[in-house]
Amino acid sequence: MNKDFISQIVWVSYEEGGRKKIPSEGVRYCPLIRINGAIGYDDWSIDFICPNFDETNLIKFHFLVDDAPCELLEENMSYNIYEGNRKVAELKIIKCNGSK
Numbered sequence: 001m002n003k004d005f006i007s008q009i010v011w012v013s014y015e016e017g018g019r020k021k022i023p024s025e026g027v028r029y030c031p032l033i034r035i036n037g038a039i040g041y042d043d044w045s046i047d048f049i050c051p052n053f054d055e056t057n058l059i060k061f062h063f064l065v066d067d068a069p070c071e072l073l074e075e076n077m078s079y080n081i082y083e084g085n086r087k088v089a090e091l092k093i094i095k096c097n098g099s100k
Contacts, residue, residue, distance in 0.1 A: 003070045004062050004097040009081070011053075011089045018088045025052040030064060032082040033091065035072050043082065044068045058094070070096075 012018030023029045027050045032043040048061035063070065073079065073093055081089040 004060055005073060005093055006058060006060050006095040006097070007091040007093045008057050009053075009059050009089050009091055010057065012087055017086060019083070022053055023050040025050055031088065032084075034080045034082060035069060042069070046081075059091075061091075 011022050014020050028047065029050050030045050030047045033046050035042050035044060045064040046061045047064050048059045051059065073096065075093050075096055078090050078092045080087050081091055
């Protein structure tokens with residue numbers, strides 16, 4: 001079962017190795033989220049439509065695949081977001097919703 005997640009996103013600055021420009025409003029964005037597991041970590045693709053980041057840092061995302069480990073994401077926990085090997089943002093989960 002795939003869930004939707006509401007989270008706050010904090011972008012890593014370009015000077016710290018992040019994106020040169022954050023995605024524009026309305027852009028579909030599918031980065032990787034790194035989930036710490038029992039052995040190492042796993043990277044999974046997430047999907048969301050970018051809001052106007054000048055107005056809000058809240059996003060609503062879901063995993064691209066139905067069998068992703070939704071149960072490993074916890075409210076009030078933070079997770080790193082990557083484009084390839086480059087960390088571009090951090091997400092703090094605010095709320096886990098039911099099926100999408």
